[in-house]
Amino acid sequence: MKRPADLLCAAVLVAGLAACGDEPEREPLPSGIVMHVDQTRLERKTRNVFVRVENNTKSPLTITGFVLSSPRFDRVTWQGDESMEPGQQADLEFTMPPGRCGDGVDASVRLTYRTGDSDERESVGRADDPFKAIGLLLDRDCARKTLAEAADLEVGTPQVEGTGPTSVLRVPITLTPTGKRDDVRFGGFESTPLFRQAGDSPVDVDEPISSEQPTRIVMSVVPARCDPHALAEDKVGRLFGMRVLAPGLPDNSWFYLPLDGDQQKAFYAYFRATCGV
Structure with missing residues (x-):
């Protein structure tokens, strides 16, 4: 008598699909292999991210590939050859695909690896988002996508108004309606470590985006601090958050x-001229 598993494999073969034996074995990850998804602060204006693999086992670990899956972005495949001794970790870098709206990251990793002198194997494990950097990146994608459904965004040429320490840098922004939705609203701008929003800049607002004619907004900023170190060490000083309000x-x-x-150069030129650095 054939076992149920044999009957299932026969049915699969009759259907013209791969045989059961072709499916790679998926062992649980060995205890001590831990995975995270993350992005460094220096890369916040890019889409360069990584899967960090920690080898907390007692054997050398070699990673030759992974497949990263999440409901919030298209599947990512990585291939390489990264080895680490016990107690070490490795960052396996990749470019994050455009994100979808949702909650959290819920990342799963199918890892291809060797431990010590073992044969190559595959295991599936979870990868957390320890500092919420990936979740924030995906949330930014969602906000940008939501705004794009309602309006085309155009950032104009920054202009300096006034002279010396009292001058202000103003940036004209135009939102031209697409006609696809009329329930998206503008929520204001956020400051950065290098620039703060001026008194007349929209910060905490709730303004409808017209579905019939362009909406024009001006972001006005002044230096948040005036010392050479602020400029020399700046990494995120020109990353201004633009808030989006919409159902969901x-x-x-x-x-x-x-x-x-x-x-971007105009912001630095304004900072130098205003602060005298």
Whole structure:
């Protein structure tokens, strides 16, 4: 008498699909292999992220590939050859695909690896988001996508108003309606470590985005501090959060205002001229 498993394999073969024996064995991850998804602060204006693998076992570990899955982005495949001794860790870098709206990250990793002199094997494990950096990146994608459904965003040329320490840098922004939805609203801008929003800049607002004509907004900023170290050590000083309000979005949804190279240079030039550094 055939076993149920044999009957199942026969049915699969009749259907023209791969034989049961072709499915790779998925062992549980050995105790001590821990995985995280993360992004460093220096990479916040990019989509460069990584899976960090910690080898807390007593054997050398070699990673040759992984498949990263999440409901919030398309599947990511990585191949390489990364070895680590017991107690070491490795960051396996990749470019994050565009994110979808949702909650958390809920990342699963199918890891291909060897421990010590073992044959290559595959295991599936979870990867947490310890500092919520990946969740925030995906939330920014969601906010940007939501705004794009309602309006096309155009950032104009920054202009300096006034002279000396009392001058203000103003950035014109135009939101041209797409006609696809009329329930998205503008929530204001956020400051950065290098620049703060000026008194007349919209910060905590709730303004409808017109579905019939362009909405024009001006972001106005001044230096948050005036010392050479602030400029020399700056990494995120031009990453201005732009808040988006819409049904289904968390209350504090935002994304980075997109600035091209010339626009970014204008901020630094203004800082130097105003602060005299």
